[in-house]
Amino acid sequence: MVQLSKLIAVAAACLATPAIAHPGEKHDHHAVKREVYARDAMAAAAKRSLGGCESSLHARELAKRNVARRSRTVQQLREKRGVTANSQKWRRDLAELEKYEAVNHNKTDILGYSPATPESVVFAANTSCILTPTITDGPYYVWGEVFRQDVKEDMYSDGVDIHLEVQYIDINTCRPIPGAVVDIWQANATGVYSGISTSGNYAADGYDSTYLRGLQQTDKDGVVTFDTIFPGHYDGRATHTHLLTHLNATILPNKTLEVGTGSIAHNGQLFWNEVLRTAVENTYPYTTNTQSVTSNAEDMWSVKQADSAYDPFPEYIYLGEDLDDGLFAWIQIGLNSTADYTDNSYYSIAAYYDADGGHANSDSSFMGGGSGGSAPSGSMTMSSSASASASVSS
Template identity: 85%
Template sequence: MVQLSKFIAVAAACLAAPAVAHPGEKHDPHVVKRELHARDYAAAAAKRSLAGCENSLHARELAKRNVARRSQKVQNLRKKRGVTAHPQKWRRDLAALEKWEAINHNQTGILNYSPATPESVVFAANTSCILTPTVTDGPYYVWGEVIRQNVKEDLYSDGVDISLEVQYIDINTCRPVPGALVDIWQANATGVYSGISESGNYAADGWDSTYLRGIQQTDTDGVVNFETIFPGHYDDRATHTHLLTHLNATVFPNKTLEVGSGSVAHIGQLFWNEVLRSAVEDTYPYSTNTQSVTSNADDMWSVKQADSAYDPFPEYIYLGEDLDDGLFAWIQIGINATADYTDNSYYSIAAYHDANGGHENSDSTLSGGSGGSAPSGTNGTAPSGSASGSASPSASV
């Protein structure tokens, strides 16, 4: 059984970064520093904007719906998995934060949860309503993934199950952002991304693989849910999950998006605290990952400080007594619905997926930058349909 001490979440701080983000991705550290300062400034401005409406009637009603929805989701997950033990309810413990993290962080409600803690306390926690773009989508973004809630596949998707809820709020109105199409992608337990076959990341099925990638559309409360696993680590990056949000994109009947349609309103990365990561990586197949571990503090895109204005760490609870029962995690993200990062220098499309499988984007250098143009036949053509996944543990280094 995982010990209770492992449930204490740890936020990240410090900018002490190498100039490498993903294998093959390089950025000027001076440019990165400027971008991070701009990100923090935008987060503070967005927080001030939210402050003007967060106590409105519709915002309070939304908060009540959030508690009820999350509670029901956990009940359904526990029933589906046959979990009868009490769920372990914990959020970050301020007293246990390291010295560089002691910055007035997440002071809401009770810090230690017991089975008797009211659901209104547990599920009202949002970490923060701000997650401004974390500068880059990395070199492994693939256009052409399908709309699906469960992004796990039969192969290369083993790990600790997470049901992840992400809610998008317009910072200008404090209202949900419905109809947004949210891309998610991450490395598997051994640190390998699907859909990419390049030095540093050779997926077992190469460009044709699709595991742990997918798209969901936000509902009327701005919510998407993904069934995925806790991501694995790899060289030079802290453990994270990628998110990219499209507004007004065209959806084809085969559940793919038209290339270039709509706007890119948000590019983000969710980080996962070190204590949880350590607990997860004591389990198989994470334990077979031989790549080096990078802490949140040493990640080039990590937070300079985690506070009420910028907090990329989801809240979570264990569905049962240990990790075998899985996790439920949630975060509320404030975005500017009028923003468009399509032409941002860090928006990069590494590959496209269509009826003929995956294709490298010849205009992308896997180093951030222009998304490039889509190869012919990608607009709305059906994906290959393979559900085989693609990164074996032997491909993890």
């Protein structure tokens, strides 16, 4: 067992007046406040549902498989990268989070793991069984991205590597959700999204660019994995990663999603703690990002109080001694599999990607939900490979 170190990074944050991020991501402060309170209430209710089944035999067996899989993944990632140095485990204690209504993010406590620490202690932890889908997808969601596990491309994907594992659990049964299709997208190290070309977010290849976007389908344990990078920040938003989950969507033979099929069961964002963000942004190319930094406490969608019911911060481990060796991060998300947020005002399709490349959705107002969740008209056939040339401006 490698030598590990443990960091308790208290991650609760106070609701702040929303700042305008990329153009289009504009929200009424009072509406946002109502949504945040509704999200918290949903999280508490879902946590109670999970409490009724989390001690069941199938839930315990799933937990054991999680430990074994995560341990195996870290070993494989270290071997692939040729890492021999000891790795670091940075973990937050949820019991500590519950003690704080508002938090000074500099209050941290370093605790040491010994080589004898069981893997069950290291890899069983989940920062959240609940990540309620009431958070905006922002103005830059693209329908029709490529099915791929590695969303990094040759250009504009430089940064700190992350192997991200996301597991989806049904809150009513504590069973995994297989067959879900999961979208991931995020800004690159200089704070720019691919697939969009509009004021405030110009990609040199415009709507044809696809870096740091992709789709994967959950396995029998409800797990998807993505190879990506730590996201960059941009004006008005805390550093975050977008996730959107489709249930019962039809996957066509050319590995595309058929328009209008399935439901949107989750639409949320992962946040990253300030200690890790600061460490990452002291490295290149994050140091070239000239946009203003917004902390978790200042973010309009950040948690009002992180606790065991709502905690959108993934667990993570340094694969080696420093960030050059990359990170392994994981989170478990509880879903109500009968919910459908397709018509939610915060679900908006900004563009789509097909065999002819990327196209703006003419029905979208780039308002983070102004047009609702209706899919673009007409059929889409997506090319089997993503464009490897995408550019940014910052």
